[in-house]
Amino acid sequence: MLSNLYPPDVIGGYELGCKQAVEALRSRGHEVLVLTSAPRTPAPTEPGVVRRLRLSEVWNNYMFAHSRPVTARLLQAESTLVNAFNVHALGEVVAEFRPEVAYPWMLVGVGGLGLMAGLQHLGIPWLWHLMDDVPLALCRIGGRTVAPLLVEVARQLDGRFLACSTRLVEEIEAGGVSLKGRVAVVPNWVVGHRPEPRSRFYQPGQTLRIMAAGQIAQHKGSDHIIEMAARLRDRGFERFSIDIYGHVDDLYFPGLTRVRGLEGHITFQGPKPQAELAKLYPLYDVFAFPTWEREPFAFAPLEALWRGCVPLMSQANGNAEWAVHGVHCLKAERNPDAFADVVGAIMDGSIDLGPIARRGASVVGRDFHLDAQIPRIEQELRAASHHPRQSPRGSADEAYRLALLAEKLTRVLVQEAEEADPADLDSSHRVDSPDNKLRMRTRARDGQSARPSASDPGDAARDGSPGLL
């Protein structure tokens, strides 16, 4: 298993999912070695986990804010393109462990392209588990896609993929990386024992308890939640409360809450670890999830539903493709009015949450539990291990030498590009405009499609709190 981070050091659900998969595979008798980065804060050693990679911490906003542009650009390039140190570590670990198949996960931060190239050069077949648009993200430097690199990556990637949603597959393929029909869609999952079935559900006249958890950001729809509350209040609904869990990185949201006069309805509860959130879900009736279209598949709504808290989600996102409106969840167009309509319908008794919650919890426990998914993952790992190689197996020395050369060339070219024109990596080949965080937010607020990627710190919960994806 290859992952940029590994619990207890995580960015979000991607890394947690990785650990859950590792444990599930081990419990079924497989020998699994995890190659990940040294943790950002001390973490206990763990058998079968080699923390030998070096992380380029592109998620550290403070460091970015205090870096010269060229330094930031170099860090971004190292994060996505190649880190020779990590390719060396990969070569050593492969030589020691001799895997039958590699199972890469999130690779932003560790020079993911170099690692994938290294795997291919070493002739290690692979199955890449995608819970985000990582192949595209690895072709970006500073949020800008290097189109010719993308073309070459698309041409050379030669393995199999697991993706958490059809939407994600479509997004990656639309972005320029064909998964060539070698992709299986395996949804994200829940783990652990089946919770006590919930027996009490919301009844009209009670206070409707709504929660949201995860990154508090425009693209996650945090502002839609606040505006929805304003609409409800304006329509005369008063008996509702909304608790929002997660780090408040952007004071815009508390500010909007105050401006709308919603302090009595909305509370920012701060981040909570996954285990605590699991205990909180049964205390709420609705999990508000007005996320953006390119949400691959968040864990939290699934975990909430398993515990009887019904997700109210935007119609188009990775989670939405797995659940039916009115049967396992509630869906609405991604705007405050539409969300307020559905919540209003719950509060006036038009929608009965009980049957939805029961059916949803049952389906999650049956079809979305990792125990149900792991045979499929095993099957795909077996298929990947037999995937025919297109080129001869190369040596670890050669892979490292190539990585060194690539790293040095990248550094020189990035620096020269910055010196020649700080705004230009290669203007003739840029497909995205610079989407720094400020611009991204501005576009999102303007109702345009913001596009932070897996490589963008804006896309991941930064608090390290498990379960907040």
Next chain:
Amino acid sequence: MAKIACLTPNYFNDDSYIGGGERYPLNLSRGIVERSRGRHSVEILSFGPTSKTHRIGPGLTIRVLAAARKPLNPLDVVSWELPAALADADLVHVHQAYTRCSEMAYLVAKQQGKPIVVTDHGGATSTLGTSVGSLELVDHVIANSAFGASLYQTSRPITVIKGGVDGARFTPGRRGMTRRHVLYVGRLLPHKGVDRLIKALPDALPLVVCGRVYHPAYFDLLQKLARGKEVTFLTDAEDTTLLELYRSAWATVLPSTYRDCYGITSLWPELMGFTLLESMACGTPAVCSNVGGMPEYVEEDINGYVCDDDATLADRLRQLAEDPDLVDRLGRAGRHRVDQEYDLRVAAGRMLEVYEPLLALAREVAA
């Protein structure tokens, strides 16, 4: 049919895309197409402001890749189009071993699983590759001379393949034609030692200095040294003019030096001395300094002279200017050597002996 991608960093443009420094790769490519009798095609890859393709002849094209930006040194040019350009090649031959361009080519070609052959021509502009032992990434190294081979530091196999001159294009003039000057052909750079030649030039012997100006101060120096002597500078001669210059010379001199008039040391001033071969092909004696790979081509008193000092050089030039039979004898021997060893078709045949096993191995792996 195998496709050979022949990568040369030198800029091509509308005026010079088949001239100057690109001549050797072009000659070799022509020879490979010719010698392989349709079994191989060659695409010469180089760089320019915009993408374009020129068809040179059956099985031979020049494809210009759009440079990512204009580099400080033209040998450091890179293009985003390179991966796509190499993608359908069966073998990649990189000309120049130590440039940004070649480093990028090693990376891309190796990643694509292509066999790589490299020939250095002395244009070292980047040490990024040498710092990681980049030559270990290539499958076979070609040197133009034993001297050139001695400079490589690699465990990879090295083959010396001499020559590559177009003996069909550079041919002797009619018998008995008048010869009337000493000739220098090459870039006007200090390490070429043209200043030494002008200084050594005997009085009353005309000298034609033919080459582009790359170093204006040095060119000024040459012009000063030429005062009072019969020296003509041609800085933009056409190929047809060049041919006539070779044919009408008593000798072509390449007086390159390890230490130039400014005190700058050059470790490999000449790996081959290509213009000497052109001269020999034209039936004109070659005269060189005892530098680099040139003495491996110029055989003393057989097809020319190797001169250790300026006085010897002056004596040899005087001797050649005064003895048409000597010029004729050395010239004929030079032409014979070209036909036997240095013609592009002969060199290409040897190159194919390097290519074929690599191509066969690649086919075997693919199968």
